[in-house]
Amino acid sequence: MNAASQTAGEQSKLWNGLTGRAWVETQDLLDPMFKPLEDLLVEAVFAGSESQVLDVGCGTGSTALAVARRLGAKGRCIGIDISEPMITAARARAERENTPASFIRANAQNHAFEPASFDMILSRFGVMFFDDFVQAFANLRRAAKDGAELRFIAWRSLSENPFVTTAEHAAAPLLPNLPARRLDGPGPFAFADQGRVSRILEESGWAEIDIRPIDVACTLPEKELVRYVTRIGPLGLILHEADDRTRTQVIETVCAALAPYVHGAEVRFSAACWRIGARARSA
Known part of the structure; x- marks a missing residue:
């Protein structure tokens, strides 16, 4: 097995296992927390248009x-994600809400999309989780209209x-096996380097690249802080294996470290992100 396929297998195992289930079980926290970021994307869609839109790494939908x-009856939105638990949750939400979004459980890096089928x-x-970013964005370019x-x-x-x-920094001394974040491969911070993102998009057929820093205020209820930090990220991957004494120590230590972010009944933090735009280059 080569390194790329091994990485892809790791991502599939992660998102179809503990991490994927954790995101499903905490969607009631994550969706409101990240809604300000979601709104920045959704507002770019023309309301009531006939646009065909693809949501990549759609998670729970x-x-x-x-x-x-926003599209209404004329348009169409399809979500794609590698995680079976998350896609199952997304489909259930769509059915409950009677919202006509559809969902595909597949890897957007190599899924056989209908060529030139999406407006956005x-x-x-x-x-940020593909094992070959140029291949993935080239595949998305083929799925996009000129x-x-x-x-x-x-x-x-x-x-x-x-x-x-x-x-995780606070918990590390108590959890020697805490997995380190990978910054050189698939993972949340794989696109930290603005220049790298620009090169990936250029090489994969995208033009008019616009990368802008944004800092967005996010919140979650203080009463849910422990559930959040013990389920999401590297800490969520390892803490369930700890004994009760260690778990209690970790929670106390982590909550103390996060105290500066607690303001009454809310936890507040700033999400430092890139808002990235591009246009499919004409063939």
Whole structure:
């Protein structure tokens, strides 16, 4: 097995296992927390238009459903994700809401989309996990019509997002096996380097590349802080294996470290991200 296929297998295992289930079980926290970022994507969709829109790495479907509601009966939104638990949750949400979004469980890097079928491709934190970014964005380019818009949001650097890493830094002395974040491959911070993102898009057939830093205020209920930090990220992957004593120590230590972000009944932090736009280059 080569390195690329091994990485792809790791991502599939991750998102179809503990991590995927955790995102499903915490969607009631994550969707409101990231809604300000979702809104930045959805507002770019022309309400009531006949646009065909693809949401890449759609997760449990929040953005795809919001786009489908905005499009109405004339347009169409399809979400794609590698995670079976998350796609199952997205389909269930669409059925409950009677919202006409559809969902595909597949890897957008190599899925056989109908060529030139989308007017717009969107993603909220869903495009940083491919094992070959140029191949993935080239595949998305083939799925896009000439001149189609690409819009997505990705994290900037770890150093600019201290809230994201405070919990694991605080817990590390108590959890020697805590997995380190990978910055050189698939993962939330794979697009921290603006120049790298630009090169990937240029090489894969996208033009008019526009990469802008944004800092967006996000919140979650203080009463849900422990559930959030013990389920999401590297800490969520390992803490379930700890004994009760260690788990209690970790939670106490992490909550103390995150105290500066707690303001009454809310936890507040700034998400330092890139808002990235491009257009499908004509063949």
